[in-house]
Amino acid sequence: MSALALEVQGLTVRFALAGGRQRLLQAVTDVSFSVPRGETLGIVGESGSGKSTIARALLRLVPASAGTAWFRGVDLLALEREPLRAIREHLQIIFQDPLASLDPRMRVGQLIAEPLLEFRPRLDAEARRSLVLAMMERVGLLHSHLNRYPHEFSGGQAQRIGIARALVLEPELLVCDEPISALDVSIKSQIANLLKDLQAQLQLSLIFIAHDLAAVRFSCERVLVLYLGRVMEIAPRAALFSTPRHPYTRALLQSVPIPDPQRARARRDAPLGGEIPSPLAPPSGCVFRTRCPFAEARCAERVPELRTVGESLVACHRAGDAAIGL
């Protein structure tokens, strides 16, 4: 068995825009990464960075324009309809808004049983029920919740239902698209802990997509930083948070509010200026250069290749330059 649960090479996603002249929007450009078995890879980036598009492309909810994604010995991006349906048993996703992703007319028990009906049709009702109840216990739902409807639950509880539904088949890889972003502060950490516990119990591999860097630090062994559809940096957790090598990674870390008034007000770094450019008109060369405090002439001319600096893979001409502390 491969040590990697998932290996993605050169993933590119283009969308054709409607309108007179056909225009192409490149949402994801040449993204490569792998997820070691039993580990969690975090994908971070601001809105418009393409992180959800990567998730959707892996699940074939949007078509990839180029690239491969090896999972259980097959290329997810090349699978025909029937084998694709079959492999979904091992590849599941949970979404940001749990209530929007659960059919409001189905009861909790039905929602969690649905994947079993689809993929384990020969299971009898009794066995199905016991699997559903066992999974409900695992995610912290009560047996008495079985016949309730999603709208009767708070956001955190509804996310537990989404997790139970995704994990009842014991998949190999779970893609979590902003799983805790919409939850209340006091609930976020409950769900982050739950995902970590379940990962250990079920030997799950996880892709954890988020914009909350502190949550990513807690949940992920490796982190991929995305900007305008391109990989800026991939690094092990400790390296990324202690010695970020890409100016964008550093700016992201410096933007996170510090929950301590003295430290927050002692901060002297000016916030990163500007905003993420339109993917319809990406900057030449390095896509981050228009906001980068360290940009030079070459940054506009050549796209920086991903290269190794310290423990990171980083796409920046100036990474490793001691003069700018990167």
Add this chain to the structure above:
Amino acid sequence: MSPAPLLCVRDLSVSYPSRAGTTRALDGVSLDLDPGEFLGIVGESGSGKTQLLLAMLGLNAQGAQLAGSIQYRGQQLLGASQRTLATLRGRRIGMIFQDPMTALNPYLTIGTQVTEGVRLHLGVGRRAARRRAIELLEAVQIPEPERRLAQHPHELSGGMRQRIVIAMALICEPEILLADEPTTALDVTVQAQILALLRELRIRTRAAIVLVTHDLGVIAAVADRVLVMYAGRVVEQAGVEQLFAAARHPYTIGLRRSIAELDGPLPERLLSIGGNPPNPAALPPGCAFAPRCAQAFERCQSAPPPLVSIAPGHTRACYFEGPLEMHSP
């Protein structure tokens, strides 16, 4: 002696009666807002923080029953005519909402929307209003302000739109600026820009700012004083340094400890508050936080604890007298 407060809220309650029973969105909330002060209000969904802000503007949804008192410079706002409130809104009290796209009219140019306030409230002529708008856009650091006036909201990024909304709120030089989760819909780098802008504007305009958020990190960056709300009540109130260094309500402490950190030792598990936020339509008779509180004892089930002073400038609503750990062991 401290100056007379701009805004005095006393024993404010907001409830929504329905066939299924009454939902109590706010219950006995009191606060003073001093001139120039930056007040942070923190709470989770259902805590009543937005209802409190809306009540100050007379904008609660239809069917809301309000009781208590809200005075602006001695003038009673509760039950005031729509006309009185409309004069205050925009002129004396500016507003910034969470989603700049819904706060802006997609059909009107930025110029029309930014100048509307001064033209309506101050009777400023077209050209003077335009000059004022350009000044304001410069103040909120929008590049090429003259060109922006002719643009429509969809032509601007999310961060630019929120800057426009802030400029609109400030154009009449209000004494009070109310901001409801003004950075929640923004990316983290843009949030940092907007928070820096609010800090700067506060010094320049001397407006008092009330900022409502669920994020203690945002509070730490900007507020002077903090109200912590839970289930429609204020559970703790203190100066920002005091609140972060020596919170005395189990909910505040739990909230602080729930925040994952970017540095320091990596915890095996995140600390969290167990259970779920209460249903505002079915609150318990005692302290609404008691079902989730490790310190809860018999008395907590009887009646909600009153807000009492425990140190200069520090109040809390909790019966527990023993020691509370701010930091995890």
